[in-house]
Amino acid sequence: MNEKTAELYLSFAGIFHRPHPEVADNLEELIELWQEEIPESKVYIKEMEDYCQEYPLVDNRLNALWEHYIPLFEVGDIEAVPYASVYFDDNGLVLGREAEEVRGFYRSCGYEIGNERQELPDHLAVELEFLALLASEGKIQQLLEFEENHLKPFLRLVLPLIIKSKRPVYSNAAKILEIWKLNSDRKGD
Amino acid sequence: MLTPVVIILKICENNLKKLVIFLFGGKGVNRRQFIKRALYGAGGTAVAISGFGALTKAAPKPALATATNEETTVFSSCEMCRNQCPVAVKVVDGKVSKIEGNPNDSGFGGVICARGNSGPSMLYDPQRLKKPMIRTGERGSGKYKEVSWDEAYTYIAEKVKELQQKYGGESVAFASRKGPHDWFFRAIGKGIGSPNIFSHEATCPMTRSVALHSMFGSEAIAADYGNAKYIVSVGRNWLEGIHVAQTRSIMKAIDNGAKIVVLDPRFSVTASKGEWIPIKGATDLAFVMAMANVIIADGTYDKDFIERYTSGFDKWQVEVKDKTPEWAEKETGIPKDTIIRIAREFVKHSPKAILDFGWRTGITPNDYQLRRAIMFVNMMMGNFEVPGGYYHKKYAAVLKKFPEMSSYAKTLGDIYQPAFPKPSTYRIDGTGIKGIPGQLIPEGDGAVSQIPESILTGQPYPIKGWFVHRFNPVISVTESDRIIEALKKLDLLVVCDIYMTDTAMFADVILPECSYLERYDKVFDMSGKTPKYVLRQPAVELVYPDTKPSWQIYKELAVKMGLGHYFPYEDMEEFISRQLAPAGLTLDYMKQKGVWTPEGMKPFYIRANDHTASLDDIVHRTDSKIEFYSEEVEEATKQGIPKYEQYPQPQEGEFRFVQGKVAVHTNAGTANVPVLNELMPENSLWINQESANKLGIREGEDIIISNGKYEHKGKAKVTQGIRPDTVFCYHGFGRISPGLKRAYGKGINGNKLINNVIGEVGNVCTSMSFVTVKKA
Numbered sequence: 001m002n003e004k005t006a007e008l009y010l011s012f013a014g015i016f017h018r019p020h021p022e023v024a025d026n027l028e029e030l031i032e033l034w035q036e037e038i039p040e041s042k043v044y045i046k047e048m049e050d051y052c053q054e055y056p057l058v059d060n061r062l063n064a065l066w067e068h069y070i071p072l073f074e075v076g077d078i079e080a081v082p083y084a085s086v087y088f089d090d091n092g093l094v095l096g097r098e099a100e101e102v103r104g105f106y107r108s109c110g111y112e113i114g115n116e117r118q119e120l121p122d123h124l125a126v127e128l129e130f131l132a133l134l135a136s137e138g139k140i141q142q143l144l145e146f147e148e149n150h151l152k153p154f155l156r157l158v159l160p161l162i163i164k165s166k167r168p169v170y171s172n173a174a175k176i177l178e179i180w181k182l183n184s185d186r187k188g189d
Numbered sequence: 190m191l192t193p194v195v196i197i198l199k200i201c202e203n204n205l206k207k208l209v210i211f212l213f214g215g216k217g218v219n220r221r222q223f224i225k226r227a228l229y230g231a232g233g234t235a236v237a238i239s240g241f242g243a244l245t246k247a248a249p250k251p252a253l254a255t256a257t258n259e260e261t262t263v264f265s266s267c268e269m270c271r272n273q274c275p276v277a278v279k280v281v282d283g284k285v286s287k288i289e290g291n292p293n294d295s296g297f298g299g300v301i302c303a304r305g306n307s308g309p310s311m312l313y314d315p316q317r318l319k320k321p322m323i324r325t326g327e328r329g330s331g332k333y334k335e336v337s338w339d340e341a342y343t344y345i346a347e348k349v350k351e352l353q354q355k356y357g358g359e360s361v362a363f364a365s366r367k368g369p370h371d372w373f374f375r376a377i378g379k380g381i382g383s384p385n386i387f388s389h390e391a392t393c394p395m396t397r398s399v400a401l402h403s404m405f406g407s408e409a410i411a412a413d414y415g416n417a418k419y420i421v422s423v424g425r426n427w428l429e430g431i432h433v434a435q436t437r438s439i440m441k442a443i444d445n446g447a448k449i450v451v452l453d454p455r456f457s458v459t460a461s462k463g464e465w466i467p468i469k470g471a472t473d474l475a476f477v478m479a480m481a482n483v484i485i486a487d488g489t490y491d492k493d494f495i496e497r498y499t500s501g502f503d504k505w506q507v508e509v510k511d512k513t514p515e516w517a518e519k520e521t522g523i524p525k526d527t528i529i530r531i532a533r534e535f536v537k538h539s540p541k542a543i544l545d546f547g548w549r550t551g552i553t554p555n556d557y558q559l560r561r562a563i564m565f566v567n568m569m570m571g572n573f574e575v576p577g578g579y580y581h582k583k584y585a586a587v588l589k590k591f592p593e594m595s596s597y598a599k600t601l602g603d604i605y606q607p608a609f610p611k612p613s614t615y616r617i618d619g620t621g622i623k624g625i626p627g628q629l630i631p632e633g634d635g636a637v638s639q640i641p642e643s644i645l646t647g648q649p650y651p652i653k654g655w656f657v658h659r660f661n662p663v664i665s666v667t668e669s670d671r672i673i674e675a676l677k678k679l680d681l682l683v684v685c686d687i688y689m690t691d692t693a694m695f696a697d698v699i700l701p702e703c704s705y706l707e708r709y710d711k712v713f714d715m716s717g718k719t720p721k722y723v724l725r726q727p728a729v730e731l732v733y734p735d736t737k738p739s740w741q742i743y744k745e746l747a748v749k750m751g752l753g754h755y756f757p758y759e760d761m762e763e764f765i766s767r768q769l770a771p772a773g774l775t776l777d778y779m780k781q782k783g784v785w786t787p788e789g790m791k792p793f794y795i796r797a798n799d800h801t802a803s804l805d806d807i808v809h810r811t812d813s814k815i816e817f818y819s820e821e822v823e824e825a826t827k828q829g830i831p832k833y834e835q836y837p838q839p840q841e842g843e844f845r846f847v848q849g850k851v852a853v854h855t856n857a858g859t860a861n862v863p864v865l866n867e868l869m870p871e872n873s874l875w876i877n878q879e880s881a882n883k884l885g886i887r888e889g890e891d892i893i894i895s896n897g898k899y900e901h902k903g904k905a906k907v908t909q910g911i912r913p914d915t916v917f918c919y920h921g922f923g924r925i926s927p928g929l930k931r932a933y934g935k936g937i938n939g940n941k942l943i944n945n946v947i948g949e950v951g952n953v954c955t956s957m958s959f960v961t962v963k964k965a
């Protein structure tokens with residue numbers, strides 16, 4: 001159970017981090033994982049598989065991912081700002097209170113933002129990566145607490161924007177993450 | 190590091206894996222290899238995620254161990270416009286909470302403007318550039334990939350080398366918004382032997398600089414507004430084109446009873462504080478010449494000053510002899526009696542009177558002659574080196590020449606750079622060539638509008654590469670579409686900025702600079718009536734960790750290009766300490782105060798107590814005389830004395846199109862800054878009530894503005910506050926870069942509608958285009 005959760009969280013972290021050659025290269029593996037562990041994802045998988053076949057070589061695939069990642073998260077339209085503070089703090093800026101709170105949470109669990117691949121603490125991918133690490137260490141109580149207080153409120157705001165962007169890979173991955181983390185909650189309501 | 194063999198094996202392994210997945214749908218393959226490896230590492234124990242992860246393992250700490258809520262103050266300087274006011278940055282728990290003026294600087298009085306206040310919202314803006322990027326799609330398509338700094342530098346270095354080999358170093362132009370970064374930025378251009386290095390000044394105050402240099406042999410002349418009793422603005426608008434120290438001085442003058450007269454086709458905020466003279470566009474020189482005519486006819490000019498300190502006045506007398514108020518009335522539309530009255534009021538208040546030499550000059554092709562004529566009238570009244578008039582800035586090199594003042598002079602040190610290669614050819618704009626107008630263009634500035642011309646026409650020789658630092662020619666230079674056409678033709682465009690500007694969106698390589706709140710800069714000299722040095726230092730750590738300061742970017746790029754020897758310093762602390770050491774100052778002192786000015790020194794006007802005091806040490810023309818007639822100008826333009834040139838006026842149904850600054854934005858720089866965008870997201874077109882009625886246009890209606898070649902949509906602001914033959918919009922809106930998400934597509938980009946006419950001394954000409962307006 002912990003292992004599966006860790007792997008799923010990490011797979012989504014891999015997608016929502018800035019495009020990385022290793023992730024691009026192993027996209028099929030992530031798709032396989034979702035197909036297997038989140039059966040309702042099937043309908044969203046097809047488009048992603050087509051994408052993988054359209055860009056079999058890692059360099060082309062990486063460039064194609066950048067083409068979507070940048071306007072989606074980085075510069076340009078920025079259809080879905082990936083930083084939680086921007087949604088929770090009134091002024092819509094980065095490094096707000098939410099960023100400090102999640103940074104504090106990471107610290108209390110023994111994690112820091114690393115030196116080499118620095119990122120803001122409340123980046124969607126960093127939160128997902130953190131949960132992967134908690135799950136892999138079996139820190140279930142902290143995981144649930146972080147999910148409830150930080151991740152899920154953020155996902156409720158950011159995922160619809162990513163889904164709406166209709167960007168291959170990203171919007172499908174967002175939909176699958178939504179099914180996994182948010183829809184299952186609704187079912188239980 | 191992977192060896193080539195390992196890389197080949199890895200490619201084979203990955204492709205084989207993909208092939209298997211493709212053929213068998215992944216069945217039977219160990220599908221979690223990558224995820225498991227990333228999660229658990231090779232040994233199977235939980236480790237921080239390598240490769241693409243951001244978190245690393247550390248000893249657990251209490252969640253809020255570092256939050257103290259204590260406020261600290263970091264003294265630095267603003268960069269929301271180029272005035273660089275000294276500021277006090279308030280920091281709480283490593284975050285900028287607020288910015289105030291630096292109370293250690295009395296000139297600025299601890300005050301900043303709205304733009305200065307908005308700094309934190311830019312610092313924490315999610316729309317800032319965060320990583321270096323290389324273009325992957327068509328120019329302007331917005332298709333980029335993020336790369337490491339090393340990849341970006343390598344790409345640039347290789348491309349520049351190619352251009353150098355094919356077309357010579359001169360084929361690469363460099364243009365920046367003038368500032369402390371230039372020492373570093375320009376070293377790249379000089380290092381590759383390019384003569385084509387430009388500032389933005391030709392789009393702003395360059396004609397004023399040319400005028401001052403031709404008269405005084407120095408551009409470092411300033412106006413003492415605070416002590417003036419009568420101030421005539423020729424289109425200057427201190428209350429919207431904010432310069433904190435100058436705006437405060439104007440307010441002080443008004444509080445002390447000074448009269449403000451404003452010549453402007455539009456009723457500006459400054460005009461609302463005094464007498465508005467709605468002059469016909471492009472006729473200011475006629476007004477100024479007529480003022481001179483009245484003063485000479487009245488015999489009220491300062492004969493002693495002219496005799497003692499100037500040369501060539503006789504030729505000016507001849508030139509304005511027929512420039513009577515009656516003649517000027519026809520040209521300017523201002524009644525002759527008003528001209529006579531203003532001239533006489535000016536005389537009455539002299540030498541505490543200022544006919545202002547302007548800020549964003551470049552209204553007409555011969556604008557530099559207007560600026561000279563303005564200063565002639567001031568000099569006719571001896572309004573120089575006395576309180577309430579003009580003065581030469583008192584930086585260390587000037588003070589040293591005055592024994593009673595030399596103890597206040599502390600000179601900053603230079604950082605030695607080895608000699609740069611001599612460019613093998615002349616500049617594209619003719620700057621520095623004797624016998625042509627280029628002779629007058631300041632070498633450090635150049636005529637930046639010539640860059641797109643040379644790209645498009647290949648004349649006088651082609652420009653193939655362009656480095657742009659914190660400058661946005663698509664919005665700042667006239668005829669935006671022509672600029673874009675030029676950018677699309679380049680072999681290499683490198684842009685260093687904070688935002689994805691309208692120019693950056695066409696770049697091959699984008700280099701993300703960190704903001705002024707996160708970096709050091711070269712200490713700058715802001716001397717005025719007393720010497721002053723100002724420090725910029727980081728108030729907080731980098732918000733986006735992969736952004737860098739320009740001093741580091743260009744040093745690292747230089748190393749990659751084999752030009753590292755032109756950057757002989759390790760870091761900026763060392764650089765600044767070396768600058769300060771000869772002045773007997775230290776970085777620690779500057780960090781504590783943010784600003785240095787000599788203690789106890791009072792404003793120094795050379796003629797304050799002795800109206801016959803020598804000006805030889807500050808006037809650097811022939812025989813140390815302030816020149817009315819200039820041999821140099823004669824040689825360059827055949828107009829040693831300004832001559833009036835009559836420019837066309839709009840025909841029936843046309844309007845002169847003019848632009849100006851607004852208090853809450855900085856030209857092409859701040860439309861996307863969160864707080865400022867909220868305060869003013871777009872502009873509109875000011876049109877006179879009567880003219881709007883004729884066209885059936887009502888307040889707030891959608892309109893189309895056309896100059897015959899380009900069209901722009903906008904909204905109408907119907908007002909009595911503008912001449913019926915003129916329309917106006919604030920500058921810096923109508924942005925075309927989707928990367929400026931808040932500002933994108935909002936308002937009117939005035940420069941789209943202004944033709945790229947290059948003025949006589951290389952200036953842009955902002956008020957020479959006519960437009961028609963209709964309902965959309």
Ligand code: SF4
Pocket residue numbers: 267268269270271272273274300301302303304305306431432433
């Ligand atoms: S005038 Fe305003 S924006 Fe410009 S430097 Fe000063 S405070 Fe900053």
